[in-house]
Amino acid sequence: MLDFFDVFLVQQLLNGLAQGLVYALIAIGFTLIFGVLNVVNFAHGEIYMLGAFAGLLAIQLLAPPAFAVLLLVAAAGLVLGVLLERVAFRPFRRFNDEASLKSKALREATLLSSLAISIITRELMQLYVGADMQSIPQAYLLMTPIQLGPLSIASGQVLIFVTALLMFLLLQWLLFRTRLGLSIRAVSNNRLGALHVGINVNHIIIATFAIGSLMGAVSGIVVGLYSGNIFPQMGFSPGIKAFVAMVMGGLDSIPGAVISAIVLGLCEALSTDFVSQGWSELISYGLLLITLLYFPRGLFGKKVERV
Amino acid sequence: MSAASQYHKALIIAAFSSLSLSAFAAPVAIGYQAPLTGEYAQYGNQFRNAANLALDEYNQTHKAAPVVIKFADSKGDALEGVSIAHKFSDDNSIVGVIGDFSSTVSIAAGKVYAETHLAQLSQTASHPDFVKISPWQFRNIITEAFEGPYNARWISQNKIKKVAVISIQNDWGQTASKNFAKSFKDAGGEITALESFNPGTRDFRAILTKVARTHPDAIYLALMYEDGAALLQQKLQLGFNVPVYGSSSMYEKKLIQLAGPAAEGVKISTTFTASSKEPNVQAFVKAYEARYHVEPSMFAGQAYDATRIMLNAIAKAGGEKASREAVRNALAATKDFPGVTGNTTFDPVTREPAKNLSRLQIHNGDFTSVAN
Numbered sequence: 077m078l079d080f081f082d083v084f085l086v087q088q089l090l091n092g093l094a095q096g097l098v099y100a101l102i103a104i105g106f107t108l109i110f111g112v113l114n115v116v117n118f119a120h121g122e123i124y125m126l127g128a129f130a131g132l133l134a135i136q137l138l139a140p141p142a143f144a145v146l147l148l149v150a151a152a153g154l155v156l157g158v159l160l161e162r163v164a165f166r167p168f169r170r171f172n173d174e175a176s177l178k179s180k181a182l183r184e185a186t187l188l189s190s191l192a193i194s195i196i197t198r199e200l201m202q203l204y205v206g207a208d209m210q211s212i213p214q215a216y217l218l219m220t221p222i223q224l225g226p227l228s229i230a231s232g233q234v235l236i237f238v239t240a241l242l243m244f245l246l247l248q249w250l251l252f253r254t255r256l257g258l259s260i261r262a263v264s265n266n267r268l269g270a271l272h273v274g275i276n277v278n279h280i281i282i283a284t285f286a287i288g289s290l291m292g293a294v295s296g297i298v299v300g301l302y303s304g305n306i307f308p309q310m311g312f313s314p315g316i317k318a319f320v321a322m323v324m325g326g327l328d329s330i331p332g333a334v335i336s337a338i339v340l341g342l343c344e345a346l347s348t349d350f351v352s353q354g355w356s357e358l359i360s361y362g363l364l365l366i367t368l369l370y371f372p373r374g375l376f377g378k379k380v381e382r383v
Numbered sequence: 384m385s386a387a388s389q390y391h392k393a394l395i396i397a398a399f400s401s402l403s404l405s406a407f408a409a410p411v412a413i414g415y416q417a418p419l420t421g422e423y424a425q426y427g428n429q430f431r432n433a434a435n436l437a438l439d440e441y442n443q444t445h446k447a448a449p450v451v452i453k454f455a456d457s458k459g460d461a462l463e464g465v466s467i468a469h470k471f472s473d474d475n476s477i478v479g480v481i482g483d484f485s486s487t488v489s490i491a492a493g494k495v496y497a498e499t500h501l502a503q504l505s506q507t508a509s510h511p512d513f514v515k516i517s518p519w520q521f522r523n524i525i526t527e528a529f530e531g532p533y534n535a536r537w538i539s540q541n542k543i544k545k546v547a548v549i550s551i552q553n554d555w556g557q558t559a560s561k562n563f564a565k566s567f568k569d570a571g572g573e574i575t576a577l578e579s580f581n582p583g584t585r586d587f588r589a590i591l592t593k594v595a596r597t598h599p600d601a602i603y604l605a606l607m608y609e610d611g612a613a614l615l616q617q618k619l620q621l622g623f624n625v626p627v628y629g630s631s632s633m634y635e636k637k638l639i640q641l642a643g644p645a646a647e648g649v650k651i652s653t654t655f656t657a658s659s660k661e662p663n664v665q666a667f668v669k670a671y672e673a674r675y676h677v678e679p680s681m682f683a684g685q686a687y688d689a690t691r692i693m694l695n696a697i698a699k700a701g702g703e704k705a706s707r708e709a710v711r712n713a714l715a716a717t718k719d720f721p722g723v724t725g726n727t728t729f730d731p732v733t734r735e736p737a738k739n740l741s742r743l744q745i746h747n748g749d750f751t752s753v754a755n
């Protein structure tokens with residue numbers, strides 16, 4: 077047992093932290109949108125995938141500096157978020173009376189419509205670009221090793237860490253220090269009340285989608301370049317893990333989702349070390365099950381009954 | 384029955400058989416069943432192209448006793464395959480059958496050939512049960528049970544004692560890694576880790592770190608080229624510098640495109656490479672391209688060799704006088720047959736093929752042949 081406490085274990089913890097941050101990147105946008113609409117946006121994983129493809133397209137056509145790629149992808153994410161809201165969510169928000177807002181049927185319809193958009197987008201991408209992995213120009217890959225003694229960190233891991241930290245801090249600043257953030261929190265807290273005090277709920281929801289999808293798309297290209305994988309199915313598996321992190325974190329707590337995502341990543345890496353990689357998913361879902369059984373409102377959720 | 388009447392009967396049979404040979408000397412035929420239409424038509428048509436090429440080459444040198452090939456379209460359907468098998472069995476000119484494409488259709492048809500005693504040689508059916516149907520089934524494609532041990536011997540010949548195995552968690556990956564690990568241990572080597580990953584995994588750093596802890600001298604990969612590309616890149620980033628050997632499933636140009644410099648030095652064994660420097664492969668590729676205007680794939684190579692092995696067996700079994708049984712026995716005696724997919728030997732008991740695979744190493748962004 078003692079020989080497990082060596083440099084490889086530290087490396088394994090680093091791997092797990094990086095993997096957890098990947099989940100966290102996706103979970104942040106996921107949770108933001110859930111907080112406002114109370115509906116899971118299943119198309120978030122596809123925004124992530126489209127962000128990666130937008131970045132790849134920019135790299136292939138323009139070969140811009142890496143920073144410009146991120147800006148272009150952010151812009152693409154913004155547009156995609158607005159589009160997604162228009163196509164999958166707006167049609168189910170025609171009524172603002174209390175009964176419609178609390179209607180489970182409407183919420184389920186919205187959830188299914190985002191799932192449908194997700195499947196259609198993924199299949200269309202497979203049809204047009206093919207299901208196989210895209211080649212990424214070597215110069216853009218975020219795989220340059222950074223040697224710290226016997227440990228090796230990839231440049232992408234540093235970027236993922238910085239991106240996740242920036243996203244998290246910016247979002248906290250936006251939510252708690254700006255007027256837009258105040259409105260988002262108001263809509264999230266009580267949509268009818270927000271409407272009554274004169275907040276343009278539609279605009280706020282669109283803005284939330286734009287911000288959340290921007291983050292999703294940027295995560296897509298960063299993770300794509302870091303793992304060397306860009307393909308139409310890429311959003312699915314990390315999307316599920318981010319969903320698990322969001323549920324464990326209590327559905328509407330962004331810090332909770334981030335912490336849960338990191339815990340998931342660490343558990344996966346360590347379970348690979350102590351058991352085998354085949355078991356790591358079992359451990360993630362086991363954690364989810366335990367959370368749901370013993371902490372039904374998540375580890376960091378508000379102590380209020382959800383309608 | 385008296386001895387005299389037996390003698391008469393034998394005389395009559397002899398007379399008839401000599402009559403059928405001289406007066407009705409129809410050319411002997413090979414039955415070729417393959418999916419020429421339907422979902423797998425692209426494979427069937429490659430088989431037909433390659434078989435016709437091999438046949439024309441044979442008939443040019445055997446003008447006295449030419450052979451014909453009768454093609455039948457199985458549409459990739461097992462029922463269709465069975466009715467073709469009945470048709471071929473009833474056709475007295477057919478002394479041997481090649482096909483079908485998939486193991487499913489080959490096995491369904493094979494059960495008929497086992498009854499009617501007609502030799503069947505599949506160019507691609509790799510299911511373990513296929514050659515177990517009867518002594519009349521042969522195949523020209525190697526299976527995991529051959530490739531794993533072959534690679535294990537290759538690695539031990541290179542004086543590597545400790546190997547870690549990483550494979551994909553599915554039927555194929557498990558068979559491939561177990562076959563490899565068993566033979567490597569039998570050859571006196573040590574397996575430091577036997578790891579598998581769930582299909583869909585994209586981050587291999589955790590597995591690589593775990594494997595690195597066991598200090599192997601080399602890694603053996605039994606996975607698809609896309610997983611391989613991601614794994615190789617992450618391995619390079621982690622600074623885990625050990626030689627890599629891979630299963631033939633990684634033999635794909637896309638591997639190099641995806642992994643770039645991370646793929647350098649990876650060693651893979653495979654049966655057919657169109658870029659091989661072997662003169663017979665070059666001649667085949669040139670002739671195939673001249674006739675069909677496309678580079679032959681591994682499938683075309685398999686069919687070309689299967690046809691030539693069958694023609695060779697017919698020639699050895701007496702050419703135009705060949706009987707079905709003689710053809711089967713000649714097939715079973717195939718030894719070191721020089722083909723474009725390697726030299727082929729059929730095991731006389733199991734009828735599984737053995738080939739000397741070509742060894743490749745990725746060097747300067749291309750697959751190049753290496754001796755060891």
